[in-house]
Amino acid sequence: MKMAAPGEELDMTEPPSEAFDRQEVIVLMGESHMGPKQKYLPIIRSDNGKFFGFGESNMPVLDNIEGRFAQILPPKVATAEHRMVAQAMLKVKGVNFAKPGASVRLTPPRR
DSSP: OOOOOTTSOOOTTSOGGGOTTOOOEEEEEEEETTEEEEEEEEEEEOTTSOEEEEOOOOOOOOSOOOSTTSSOSOSSOOOHHHHHHHHHHHHHHTOOOOOTTOOOOSSOOOO
16 A cells, blocks of 8 residues: 655555555455445564564545445345345245355255
């Protein structure tokens, strides 16, 4: 990840992989009907370059997230009627529902 220093503009011509002051981070992102949440965890490495752990983030919280998998959830919560119609459609299509505690098999059983 590459960031601009306070008061400076971000240089978009230099790729983050070539930036001298880049920082490795893991970004945890989640989304609910209440809105998106994210957390940046800086990666700490030992002197030999091996993973040591995660540091504390001092990144500001973003209020707008864009990307391929952002804002996937519908804006409204489904009603009981919508759920019933969706379940009926899945049953017609032959989709089976997993029971709690049952394991889901992704391949046909070998016999």
